[in-house]
Amino acid sequence: xxxxxxxxxxxxxxxxxxxxxxxxxxxxxxxxxxxxxxxxxxxxxxxxxxxxxxxxxxxxxxxxxxxxxxxxxxxxxxxxxxxxxxxxxxxxxxxxxxxxxxxxxxxxxxxxxxxxxxxxxxxxxxxxxxxxxxxxxxxxxxxxxxxxxxxxxxxxxxxxxxxxxxxxxxxxxxxxxxxxxxxxxxxxxxxxxxxxxxxxxxxxxxxxxxxxxxxxxxxxxxxxxxxxxxxxxxxxxxxxxxxxxxxxxxxxxxxxxxxxxxxxx
Numbered sequence: 544x545x546x547x548x549x550x551x552x553x554x555x556x557x558x559x560x561x562x563x564x565x566x567x568x569x570x571x572x573x574x575x576x577x578x579x580x581x582x583x584x585x586x587x588x589x590x591x592x593x594x595x596x597x598x599x600x601x602x603x604x605x606x607x608x609x610x611x612x613x614x615x616x617x618x619x620x621x622x623x624x625x626x627x628x629x630x631x632x633x634x635x636x637x638x639x640x641x642x643x644x645x646x647x648x649x650x651x652x653x654x655x656x657x658x659x660x661x662x663x664x665x666x667x668x669x670x671x672x673x674x675x676x677x678x679x680x681x682x683x684x685x686x687x688x689x690x691x692x693x694x695x696x697x698x699x700x701x702x703x704x705x706x707x708x709x710x711x712x713x714x715x716x717x718x719x720x721x722x723x724x725x726x727x728x729x730x731x732x733x734x735x736x737x738x739x740x741x742x743x744x745x746x747x748x749x750x751x752x753x754x755x756x757x758x759x760x761x762x763x764x765x766x767x768x769x770x771x772x773x774x775x776x777x778x779x780x781x782x783x784x785x786x787x788x789x790x791x792x793x794x795x796x797x798x799x800x801x802x803x804x805x806x807x808x
Contacts, residue, residue: 562588569701570596570627582723586708590736593701594743597694600624604693608684617680620693621673632700635789636672637665639772642786643779652779653717656786672797679800683807688754691747692761692803699762699799700792702740703769707791709733713782720785757806765799 561584567574568585569592600620608616625633642656644664655662661669683689708728714721741759748755769791776787 560584562591565589565592569631571629572627582720583727585727586705586724587728587732587736589701589705590698590740593698594694596624596627596701597697599627600697601690601694604680604684605690613684613689614677614681616684617677620680621676624697631785632789632792633669633673634661635786636793637661637669638786639665639776639784639790640668641665643775649779649781653715653784656780656784657717672793675797676793676800679797679804682804683800686807688748688751688807689803691754692758692800692807694747695744695758695762696765696796696799696803698740698743699765700796702736702762703766703791703795704788705733705736706766706769707773707783707788712777715776715780715782715784715787718782718784720788721783725783753808757803757808760806761799761803764802765795765797768798769795 563574564581564584565588566572600623603623604616604620607619638656641662641664642652680693683692705728708724710726714725744758745755748758772791772794
């Protein structure tokens, strides 16, 4: 894989600073403060975090399915992902839904998103998205290869977040996280991540070309949905925020699972 992007200080950073920074912000895993003192590695290494989270969630989902039922496994998978990410992505989804709701200008939308409470539009969006994720995951876990789709959805969700770090994508006014990660993902690194992710999906399919194609198509559908959300956010907010990144992850996971439930053999 090509070298991840960095600024002029990149050579002075510890070798594993990037992955540790990504783990520190995107998970509850304890990471030494000195080893993850910045944010430049958060988005470039997010897909790696996705692979790890996907493995944990999938293992728990399969165990719940075998011990109780596919629905139990699906609920446990969504719950453990929320716990391992501090619920930040779900919170971002709710805040983004409130901000992108109808009848609001840019300043008003950003102000709403910066508030700590969640409005009715955000609550409805959050509930329906989680229900969709659980329902689709339950349908998938009832099949022999459904676990691979769940793992793929978690990976694709982090790929969607990484996309927000590509050059040319501005941060919304007042977004500290958006400013700190803007331009941290080079085009070459993004292409390398896509190829590596495709290889990971192929490995999950274990040589089954039909399954691999279904998984890849589902992930592309999820990434396409996230792109539509990003365009809406840019038009309304003027750029990306941390909440938008979280919302893109949750939307990607939901759409990937939904499409996979329809096409995975």
